[in-house]
Amino acid sequence: MTTALRRLRNYIDGEFRDAADGRTTEVVNPATGEPYATAPLSGSTDVDAAMAAAEAAFPAWRDLIPAERQKVLLKIADRFEERAEELIAAESENCGKPIALVRSEEIPPMVDQIRFFAGAARMLEGRSAGEYMDGFTSIIRREPVGVCAQVAPWNYPMMMAVWKFAPALAAGNTVVIKPSDTTPASTVLIADIIGSVLDELGHPRGVFNVICGDRETGRLMVEHKVPAMASITGSVRAGMQVAESASKDLKRVHLELGGKAPVVVFEDTDIAKAVEDIATAGYFNAGQDCTAATRVLVQESIHDEFVAALAKAASETKTGAIDDEDVLYGPLNNANQLKQVKGFIERLPAHAKIEAGGEQVGDKGYFFAPTVVSGLKQDDEIVQHEVFGPVITVQSFVDEKQAVEWANGVEYALASSVWTKDHARAMRMSKVLDFGCVWINTHIPLVAEMPHGGFKKSGYGKDLSAYGFDDYTRIKHVMTSLNG
Incomplete structure (x- = not known):
């Protein structure tokens, strides 16, 4: 007798969807070596749909005052606590992690990190306005970069998803995130949580999207014309490939790669x-x-x-x-x-x-x-x-x-x-x-208050902290004449 495999789906523009061409991959529980679910093997049609949803949602999300984005993130953090046992179960099955350790070592810091970035949303700091040329005043604006294509790893699927979406959303960006093909379950559950919060508070559904798939899916995301930034946590080889792909249209790149501490x-x-x-x-x-x-x-x-x-x-x-x-x-x-x-x-x-x-x-x-x-x-x-x-x-x-x-x-x-x-x-x-x-x-x-990121082949850019928040913003100089 065979047990039916659970069906995981993409989350695009507020809806759970199969891959457009119906392709799937099996998801294996590493504690047993046996498959327990299937997930979409997304292709270009799926990536196009997710990017279009994120692009359409961006203006409204960008234009929210920071206090409103903070409300969303705080409610997401609350919902993580309310649905903690679901998240724990998904991550344990995803990774074979001990349940007690996911409960004690992952859920509390994830909630704390979301709340930290909820506060950071209201700290868009810049140098003070001033006159640096006679008759002119200069102002610094700090703005979101746009749509962010994000790729999370399999070692900490939930936590690394938080490290990516929380600063991006706090800064006013919209997100398309791809979990590893071996660990999609908890990220799909996170989509359900975030989607429900966006719906409850009346915000565009396309603010947060999840695409399941393999390395080719990730390449399609990074090379897509819509994202202004690509962020990956993964191997040095993967980081180099992302940097090369992103260079074709000069996307911003945020890389957290390997280590040998x-x-x-x-x-x-x-x-x-x-x-x-x-x-x-x-x-x-x-x-x-x-x-x-x-x-x-x-x-x-x-x-x-x-x-x-x-x-x-x-x-x-x-x-x-x-x-x-x-x-x-x-x-x-x-x-x-x-x-x-x-x-x-x-x-x-x-x-x-x-x-x-x-x-x-x-x-x-x-x-x-x-x-x-x-x-x-x-x-x-x-x-x-x-x-x-x-x-x-x-x-x-x-x-x-x-x-x-x-x-x-x-x-x-x-x-x-x-x-x-x-x-x-x-x-x-x-x-x-x-x-x-x-x-x-x-x-x-x-x-949450201190930066995490390396040098050399460990990549560049920071996760966590105000520095990680800054990575998801861009700086604009505005100069006005004082002479009418």
Whole structure:
């Protein structure tokens, strides 16, 4: 007996629709490896319809006073809380994430972030008006950019959707967002929530649209003539493709791409506390986080003690079913990602040593054991490239100079952390580490008020904070004569 698959649909101009040509893809629960739904495989007709809806809705949404847009976002945040259990269920099935962790670690910050941007809607700051030429007054206007084409990733489908639509809507833009083809369920539910709020408050339905599909669908969105801005959270390869496609008509591009965060542990660190926090920050969400604490550099005098403690912590970390409250993380998101993580382990050089884990867990789904690999060199593949799995690598450094050289010696530059009791050293390191975020004696906390974004191949533009809000605006100079 087969179970009928749930049917997910696009959300365009306030209506749920199948793809125009009827094409679909199967959506797989990564905890079981079995399909549970189908989603539209959208093509050019669907993208055209979504962009037309967003374009038509833009003037009215743009012209709302900020207080009215704030009301909409605050009601969306309230509705997220009211329908939290639906969102949790959708995201757990989407990603195989433990239910308890989605409830405690994702819903509260998402609601907070929406409310933050609701406030930011009323903070359209610019330099004061003034006379910079005799007889003329200059004024700065800050305006929305227009329709935004947004592509969200599969590691945090709900939260990354919030990071994209909340600042865009707050600034007065309209949105067409595409979730990953492996995780569309929670974004479709978000469309239902936002659509109901827009209807209740009498705003155009096309303000927020969701298109399901694959990489080709995303390309069609980015290359479409309507959007003024393209925003993606994803791999470096995907970001480069988006930047290239957007360059054809000089669209604005906002890229949050990969990471390879160095975790620099000096010999004066409280080893037990550092290991506890680093293990959590490295294995949370199965290491599928561009800021994950998965590249550890440890001063040689404490290396062996640290590695032993970290291996023990890994052996005590649990992965498993979504309803097990003792589980720290669930499965990898999809079969391809499991294959990628396995490949890194299989290709380890002879000088590397697996201290813990290193293998798939269970006979169904895409679970992988908490893993620690030591004995690595700076140019090893697993040190230089993003694994995006529950694998923590450890290198041994001699002094501060070498720590900085190795920490900065990758193509990514998103996040980093320094572990030391020496305040002066912490300040020196925070200055020279070439990363968009430097945590000191912690790793991975984020707040709505502070920016998240990197340098180099980690992309450009900021999420969260007033800086993230600014990215969705444009600056206009208005000059008027004082002589009639």
